[in-house]
Amino acid sequence: MAGRAIVITSGKGGVGKTTTTANLGTGLALLGRKVVLIDADIGLRNLDVVMGLENRIVYDLVQVVEGQCKPHAALIRDKRVENLHLLPAAQTREKDAIRPEQMVELVETLKEDFDYILIDSPAGIEHGFRNAISGADSAIIVTTPEVSAVRDADRIIGLVESHGLHDPYLIVNRIRPEMVQRGDMLSIDDVLDILRIKLLGIVPDDQEIVVSTNRGEPVVFDRRTRSGQAYHNICRRIEGEDVPFMTMDTGFMQRLGRLLGIGGRRRNAN
Amino acid sequence: MTHRDVVKIKGGRGGLSLIIGEDAHIEAVIDGLRRHIGSSRSFFRGAALRLETSGRSLSPAELERLTEVISELGMVIAADQPETEERQRPRRAARRDGAARPLREEQSAMDEHAEERSVLIKRTLRSGQSISFDGNVIIRGDVNPGAMVVSTGDIIVLGALRGVAHAGATGDEDAVVIAFRLEPTQLRIAGVISRAPDGQGPRPAVPEIARVRDDVIVIEEYRP
Known part of the structure; x- marks a missing residue:
């Protein structure tokens, strides 16, 4: 098996990298894929909490790269989905406890057994970020429709491209269509006008996300929620399916509006 | 070694x-x-x-x-001398006094031909990326906010210029900045600096040219 390693990164903190990683991993596993999630945010471990797996951690990423245990011994099986695993970060170590080469080697090993290796990157552009991207074949950039998040996403795109990860994908998180329509929030078009990379999906701002994140239960399980459906669509797109509503032609916001059940008034361009 | x-x-x-x-x-x-x-x-x-x-x-x-x-x-x-010095210095003197600037070796070697040299950048400059070149810079792509272009000659952006551009960086006030969409965070030509007015709305979607006139940067629609 030759898996795909995808890093999920953003530059700015708090835009939803970890939530996105948890939901994409769960979503892909629900589609029948073998998935492993790697939490590369050493020292600020979170992914296990969002997945509700914190109490099952025995070994961590640093112990694996240091050879204290085999990679598979450190993998935690998800409690809900059969073919989903988590490799947690170390909480008591620093980001420089591992080196990019070690990360590459680990990811290559895991590729033999998994379809997808999703790597949750820490915020920032330093050592931890470099570790996170070093083993990846492609990158998903998460941003929110805010000027500062878009600026950081732009910086990150430059960095991942210079690292050889070409054509990264974009997820715009926490969009509020009604605010966009009023002109109070950057629209998807505004974001894409700056970043000019391929849009993989749009996740609406949804209270359910907060509830599910706190409960340790990814929202993608519940496709009745708007955000759960959005993550499900993104997973299908990663699988190569052509899922509608997210293409980039005109009337896009209108169709997004219809998708979300909001009146599709034509947004005045410019 | x-x-x-x-x-x-x-x-x-x-x-x-x-x-x-x-x-x-x-x-x-x-x-x-x-x-x-x-x-x-x-x-x-x-x-x-x-x-x-x-x-x-x-x-x-x-x-x-x-x-x-x-x-x-x-x-x-370091892109340049402090701007205050630059302003006070007569233009010719500024040109001669390239000594403490980056690229000074090329500057003296290229001499009069410097302005004829150009580089074509075939990509978008993203936040945190920068180009500095002794000559003209042509960018086939955008210059995003947070990116910077410094040239001793003209800067031409075949796309949107939203970052910082410094043309005529060694003191050439005849240098110009041209972009399909000229919406820079800040523009510098020789020792003159200008920025977009705070809270300015979208600019007209036509190619524009920026140049120095009477010690201020003037922006007009670009007509060849």
Whole structure:
């Protein structure tokens, strides 16, 4: 098996990298894929909490790269989905406890057994970020429709491209269509006008996300929620399916509006 | 050859200078620089480095690579003298006094031909990326907010210019900046600096040209 390693990164903190990683991993596993999630945010471990797996951690990423245990011994099986695993970060170590080469080697090993290796990157552009991207074949950039998040996403795109990860994908998180329509929030078009990379999906701002994140239960399980459906669509797109509503032609916001059940008034361009 | 021979960082009157060995390969320079900065990264953070190439000329690609590494390390390449000095100095004098500036070796070597040299950048400059070139810079792509272009001649952007552009960086007030969409964070031509008015709405979606007239930067629709 030759898996795909995808890093999920953003530059700015708090835009939803970890939530996105948890939901994409769960979503892909629900589609029948073998998935492993790697939490590369050493020292600020979170992914296990969002997945509700914190109490099952025995070994961590640093112990694996240091050879204290085999990679598979450190993998935690998800409690809900059969073919989903988590490799947690170390909480008591620093980001420089591992080196990019070690990360590459680990990811290559895991590729033999998994379809997808999703790597949750820490915020920032330093050592931890470099570790996170070093083993990846492609990158998903998460941003929110805010000027500062878009600026950081732009910086990150430059960095991942210079690292050889070409054509990264974009997820715009926490969009509020009604605010966009009023002109109070950057629209998807505004974001894409700056970043000019391929849009993989749009996740609406949804209270359910907060509830599910706190409960340790990814929202993608519940496709009745708007955000759960959005993550499900993104997973299908990663699988190569052509899922509608997210293409980039005109009337896009209108169709997004219809998708979300909001009146599709034509947004005045410019 | 140790990395000390390849790169040196020297403090002086004009701030920090990065001195690059004459025969140093660019990767060796970068490696040396990384090691040099290494543990004292926080000390150097935010510092502006002047490039002194001691006879070795840097190709645009090498310069770009070096600029990227320097910004990765949290530093910037000093683009110019402080603006106040620049303003007071007569234009010709500014041109002659290229001494403490980056690229000075190329400047003297190229002499009158400097303005005829151009580089074509076939990509978008993203936040944190920068280009500086002795000559004209043409960018086939955008210059995003947070990116910077410095040239001793003209700057032409076949796309949207939303970052910072400094044309005529060694004092040439005849330099111009042209962009399909001229929406810069800040524009500098020679020693004149201007920025977009705060809270300005979208600019007209036509190519525009910026140039210096009576010591201020004027922007007009571009008509060839």
